[in-house]
Amino acid sequence: MTKEQRFTVTRWIIFGLVALALIIPIVYNKYIKLPDTSSRVVKNIYDHIESLPEGSSIIMSIDFDPSSDEELRPMVMALLWHAFKKNLRVIGMTIWDAAAGGTLIDIFTTVAKEAKKQDGVDYAIMPFKPGSSAIILMLSQDIFAAYPQDYKKAETRDMPVFKGVKSIRDMKFAMCVSAGQAVDIWIVYGKEKGKMPLGAGCTGVMATDYYPYLQSKQLLGLMGGLGAAAQYEVLIDKRGTATDSMKPQTVVHALIIVLIIIGNIIYFINRQKT
Amino acid sequence: MMSYKLSVILTALIIILFLPALAHAQLTPPQEFRAFDTPNDDGKSLSLTWKVSLENDREGVYYVISAAASADGPWYQIDKTLSTIGYKSDFPQYFGFGDDNKLWHFYEASKIPDVMDPITSTAYFRLAVTDGTKTVEFPNMVSFAPQGNWFDKSKINILIFVIIFSSLILFFISLARRNPNLFIRHIPGLDAIEETIGRATEMGRPILYLNGLLDMSSLSTIASTSILGKVARKVANYDSQIKVPCYDPIVMSVCQEVVKEAYAEAGRPDAFKQDNIFFITNDQFAYAAAVDGLIVRHKPAANLYMGYYYAESLLIAETGAATGAMQIAGTDSITQLPFFITTCDYTLMGEELYAASAYLSREPLQLGSLKGQDISKAFIIFVLIIGTIVSTAESLFFIHLFKTF
Amino acid sequence: MIKRQIPLMIAFVMGILFIIQFFVPHQLSQDLLTGVNKWLMIIGGISLLLGINSLVHFHYVQIKRETPGWGFSLVMFLCFGLALVAGFLPSIVMWFVEPAKAGAEPVKWLSFIPLIPPFEPGSTLFWIFRNGISPFMATMFSMIGFFIASAAFRAFRARSLEATLLLIAAVIIMLGQTPIGQMLWQGIPDIMVWIFSVPNTAAKRAIWFGITMGTIAFSLRIIFGIERAYLGGTDQK
Known part of the structure; x- marks a missing residue:
């Protein structure tokens, strides 16, 4: 697999994950409970x-x-x-x-x-x-x-x-x-x-x-x-809408953090290899 | 006898206790009522001031302002303002920051409805104070004719700093004329432009150049078209191709002219294709969609994003990154900087965009202006340090000095 | 020579004139500003014709040469035509209907066209805006969510101390923006507010100072004709 192909595949996997992270909490909204926050x-x-x-x-x-x-x-x-x-x-x-x-x-x-x-x-x-x-x-x-x-x-x-x-x-x-x-x-x-x-x-x-x-x-x-x-x-x-919409948003934020951690693990493995 | 003394003492006590209330119940005619031309304006209003009064200025009491176009009337009530608001100290742009401004009421009269709107010639005013049941009037009427002012004194601090900074920059420009060997730090993003054009030529793919989403009156767009000129000349030398999709028709016309001239200077006027610089739309996301389409279909070897961007920045730059293009961005849009930094190979931040034209041309006069700009920044840092010390010492002097209106 | 000198002269005179105008509150000065702004609006309006000309020509050439994606150019012409008809038709129909009103005889065969001025609720153009443009704009905007995940995955790497600090700050902000931050530790939202208010504000102000000084220097270069590349060509002399 060339570098460009790898890039495209990774990108589409990420897009798919983001889509799932959005769709699942929207569909199962009432089953997800998040704590109340205030600032x-x-x-x-x-x-x-x-x-x-x-x-x-x-x-x-x-x-x-x-x-x-x-x-x-x-x-x-x-x-x-x-x-x-x-x-x-x-x-x-x-x-x-x-x-x-x-x-x-x-x-x-x-x-x-x-x-x-x-x-x-x-x-x-x-x-x-x-x-x-x-x-x-x-x-x-x-x-x-x-x-x-x-x-x-x-x-x-x-x-x-x-x-x-x-x-x-x-x-x-x-x-x-x-x-x-x-x-x-x-x-x-x-x-x-x-x-x-x-x-x-x-x-x-x-x-x-x-x-x-x-x-x-x-x-x-x-x-x-x-x-x-x-x-x-x-x-x-x-x-209302904002409370409901926070659920997919929270899941996507968590997903991005996980992606950043995975990205860094891959980066460190590659660095050790070279 | 005893009861008489007691009743006198009680009466005295009642008077002492209720005297302030009795005094407050009184209304006195407003003092030192004056009319004069409103400072720093276009000559369409008059200013009225009168002394603050302990008796009048309380809840439930109003000042009633009447105006007329002639001394004989007819008189019109132009306003009824609460007696506890509207002081000269609320308008430092007219009266400065002096403590005695709190002792004067201020009212800006701009029209006499149905008679003079706005006030452009002599107007007459009367002032009264009322608590709803009783009304006391200032004995005399006042009058004045408004005049347009030729200098806005409230902007004097801006003028001083404009003169200081402009002088510094112009001084360094003149210095550069005498000593053209000025040092300027490397800006990797601009050094990479040559490389990107070379790469595009080798790959046989075009270069995409965007000017941002602002019109020709924006400095970032002007800076962007200046850089385009330099890039286009290099593109012409390398016999490569440049595509410039535009968001604004005027920017498109300017870009066509700039690129045409660059090709002519490179000695290749025949290679210039006007169709490569075209207008798309001035709708933000439709533009982003069209540029994304161009990137996906034509797969440019290099994308240059110079100018001011909004939320579409990531949509465009991420699509560019996905096609494997080399990307250089330059923007003074602070909120979009993080998106460009994450998706582009090089990013020019803020002032680097303005400096780019001077940097690429290496023309001493332009580089001199960059030097002047740096010295001005050093001056600002010095003022910031002094200002922090002075303000920490609870002096309002510096805050007032930099107040703009 | 004249082609360059005259625009440079205009830039100099107008540049100096409008620096002075800023400090003069007199009516004459205000009239000058209003007048120039009106001219800008007029030129802007006329320039739209230039834009339309370029747009039509570009897409015509795309179709004629059958370049990749020329089908999109056809869609462009279709949408362009539809919007044009939706915008102008009510006015044209009104033009026919108005004289007929006196006789109180409605033009039946035209009754399917809503006679409402463009962009007002109920008009065809308003319908296009609500049901076409609005969802398209929202779709484009929401794509940022997908793209940011992909960009963050690639870019946020702990390559150096600065990059690591940036990475930690980004994670704290993302956690602080959602309830999970508070779930993990009560202090995360407070740290997020501190990052926004202190280091972020300090950096932004520094960039702003740079931009402002750059603006002054760049404006002076334009006014004094030192910067002239925007007029075309690259030589400064």
């Missing part, structure tokens, strides 16, 4: 929402496209469910065009229906507007200038959900869940001008980028990937 950075967000008085206003910026939907949707659903359970008023928005229809509206209407919340009273969904940083700057001055109408073209000024709110300065919390640059924009423009507590959610691979902001207290908490969403589901006691 301080995720719990900070939970504790803050938990501490807010009923009727407080919060804003959620949903900025991811369908490619990150599987990873980030459970996070938004858990956060939104928690906010609705606490009877908070939630404004949903996006600065990413690809998130506007299928993602933002879909998540809000689904969770609101389950929590029996009313559009315009308990929550409102803003339409997509281009200009990302300019929109967030405008939100820190006048929310009605940025969004005079909601996605259904209803006047926002007349909505009970906006009562007592003029800008994001009046919000008790802002949460940005993003698969791109939106968290950075919220930190630079939203947090700096709005001064409200800010939480961030992102894909697992992006989480490393935002740890410095936790140190500088520009971020109150951070949720990275499915793991964080699963932790949040445990905190709100509503286990």
